[in-house]
């Protein structure tokens with residue numbers, strides 16, 4: 001399902017500050033070499049993540065799903081002087097690609113990369129999160145939310161990506177285990193009274209949650 005009209009997308013991109021060279025390079029290289037380049041957040045969503053980071057000026061960010069490092073560099077842009085971003089990916093290939101990009105960025109010193117299953121790593125991180133970006137395996141979203149929410153500070157934020165799952169959440173019955181997991185996650189969040197929620201119609205849908 002085409003969620004955003006291509007003309008609207010192109011128009012919005014034209015009126016958005018272009019990516020800086022390193023982000024452009026990650027994007028181009030991922031598109032040229034990766035089997036699933038559409039997993040990368042991309043220009044508009046990346047700029048949104050940067051803007052959110054500058055608005056919040058977070059001290060601690062957790063990213064679940066590093067991929068090739070694009071969104072981590074976007075999210076890290078507004079970190080405080082002593083700020084840190086932890087990012088987790090299960091695939092060694094992705095974390096080593098991302099780490100090489102982080103090393104070339106002035107933000108690299110603020111990014112800590114973890115390789116392994118997010119459900120095992122999250123409980124080992126002794127931090128209080130200002131911002132969490134959930135963007136890994138869709139069947140894990142609910143577990144990731146439940147693991148992180150006690151450690152998100154009051155009025156801290158959680159962003160969950162792909163909450164339309166290419167429009168599959170609108171199908172009846174919903175197709176595939178990831179589409180079903182996302183639909184169940186959205187329903188689960190709707191029932192949570194400890195977060196204020198707003199579903200953003202950006203790209204494949206972003207769920208923005210504020211811990212009450």
Ligand SMILES: C[S@@+](CC[C@H](N)C(=O)[O-])C[C@H]1O[C@@H](n2cnc3c(N)ncnc32)[C@H](O)[C@@H]1O
Nearest residue numbers: 039040041065067071089090117118135136137
């Ligand atoms: C959609 S991509 C992340 C995209 C990235 N945030 C961006 O915007 O550029 C999802 C990533 O989650 C990782 N992943 C999948 N299952 C995981 C798990 N159980 N724990 C940690 N990472 C996982 C995948 O290897 C993949 O790199």
